[in-house]
Amino acid sequence: MIKSGRKWRNWSRIVSATPRTVLYPLHIEEVVEAVKLCREQGRTLRVLGSGHSFTAIAASDDVFVSLDRMQGILHVDWEACTATVWAGTKLRMLGELLHSEGLAQENLGDIDVQSIAGAISTGTHGTGLAFGNISTQVVGLTVVTATGEVLDVTERSHPELFKALQISLGALGVIVQVTLRLQPSYKLKYESARLPLSECMERLDDLTRRHRNFEFYWFPYAEPCQLKMMNETEEPATPDKLSSYLSDLVLENVVFGALSGLCRWVPRMSASVSRLCAAAVPTGSRIEISHRVYATKRLVRFNEMEYNLPIEALQPVIREMREQMAREEYRVHFPIECRFAKGDQIWLSPAYGRDSAYIAVHMYRGMPYERFFADMERIFLRHGGRPHWGKLHSLQAAELRKAYPMWDRFKKLRAEMDPGGNFLTPYLRKLFGIEAEK
Structure with missing residues (x-):
């Protein structure tokens, strides 16, 4: 538990806060009391989750409310x-x-x-x-x-x-x-395959439509990429195997963690490590209850930026990213993750009004990411990109207003719901451009 006066850090350790007060309510009534007290005293209240956002969206030096005791x-x-x-x-x-x-x-x-x-x-x-x-x-x-x-x-x-x-x-x-x-409740059959990125691009439409869940990872400075496919099945769950444990825990975390440490100390090794990881992409399959298949163990810490794009922009964006990486030779070895989502009508959803692709770039914790992320972000923005709210990005209110069609309506409603700004932190004020409007 976090105690008041103690520093809190997010998962990647780049965001920190030292809250004056940390509350752990058991009931809704206790949440109501906390909110009323903050309003009366003009204090800021933020709900603390698991710290998996890379931005300062949850950080507050005033009042933290953890809902860890309100589960089930x-x-x-x-x-x-x-x-x-x-x-x-x-x-x-x-x-x-x-x-x-x-x-x-x-x-x-x-x-x-x-x-x-x-x-x-x-x-x-x-x-x-x-x-x-x-x-x-x-x-x-x-x-x-x-x-x-x-x-x-x-x-x-x-x-x-x-x-x-x-x-x-x-x-x-x-x-x-x-x-x-x-x-x-349902089971999923998970399959991992290795394929040249060029072939993945040629087959992309078929892969995204043939599989219930499809994503792929491509590696900087390498041609092989990893395909991950999941489909519902009535087949029996596969028994836990030592080989699966070794792949999930040792290869994807321990060994990759050691290689990442090498890249941090000897950055020029990044391209070689990326190619090595691409060549070692695991292949195979397993069957398990759905929620156990979706989740993967993440023991190697990193920083991440992710952008939503119109689905038709995915391939040209990847081409531009590879060209930019070839020119600049960034010291990066983490794979780039590409996923897909159906469009929706949620006001601040990155997928508002469009079927979408997501591209996420990562950098090992402790390695400089700013130039690499900034250059990739410029490519995303040229193609109509919208940032994931829990991932790093540089956009401020004016740019977000252009990217999100319902931005002004959300801001108006926010002002009506919280006119005193009790749920706002300096980060959110900057995001909404509230200080500039005063």
């Missing part, structure tokens, strides 16, 4: 196939709890340590053209507003507020309960 399933509606859960429930726990009820989320990302509220508030997503980000699975939210009012919000009861709350950056209130649209 509250109610299952079997007829509607929905479940209401506490907002602090971590995705890993949520998957197991839902499975015990014979239910599952339709899609997830590859990290499962976030809270459900944190995941939806920042636009966390998985991959698959038939699926939107996790926020599209939300059908109801219970939120504590800046006045301490407890609101139950659905698309029918509060149409505009619901669309704003689905991805709210924590700026509209404290989400305490989430109701999710679910489906019966």
Whole structure:
């Protein structure tokens, strides 16, 4: 637990905060009391999730509220196939709890340590053209507003507020309960394959449409890429094998961590390490309950920038990225991750109004990432890119207003919901351009 006066750091260790107060409520009433007290005293309150955002979106030197004690399933509606859960429930726990009820989320990302509220508030997503980000699975939210009012919000009861709350950056209130649209529990067959990037590009349309979930990783300065494919199956789950354990834990974490350390100390080795990793892409398959397949172990820490792009922009963007990397020879060895998502109508969703591709670039923790990320970001922006809210980016209010069609409506609603700015931090004020408007 974090105690007041102690420094908090995010997962990658580049964001820190020293909160004056840290609260761990057990009930909604305690959240209401905290919000009212902050309003009366003019203090800033931020909900602390798992720290997996790379930006300072969660950081506050005033009041932190952790919902770690508000976890679990509250109610299952079997007829509607929905479940209401506490907002602090971590995705890993949520998957197991839902499975015990014979239910599952339709899609997830590859990290499962976030809270459900944190995941939806920042636009966390998985991959698959038939699926939107996790926020599209939300059908109801219970939120504590800046006045301490407890609101139950659905698309029918509060149409505009619901669309704003689905991805709210924590700026509209404290989400305490989430109701999710679910489906019966299912198994996935995961397959990993190695393919030249040029061939992956030629087959991209077929791969994205033939597989329920498809993503690929390409390596700087190398031609082989890794394809990851997942499809529903009725086949029995494959038994845990030592070879699978060695691949997941040792090769993808321990060995890669050691190679990453080498690149940090000898940066000129980065291209060679990238080519070595590309040549060693694991191939094989396994079958398991869905939420256990989506998640991967991430023990090697890094910094990340991810942009959403119109799906038709993916291939030209990759070409420009490779050309830029060849010119500049960046010291980078982490693979570039490419995923896909269905368009939606959520106001601050990067996938608003368009079927999308996501491209994520990474740099090992402790290695300079600024020039590499900035150059890649310029390419993304030339092609209509929108940043992921939990990943590094350089955009400020004026640029975000151009990128997000519902930006002004969200800002107006935010001002109505929290006129005193009790849920705003310096980072969010800068993001919304609020200081400049005073």
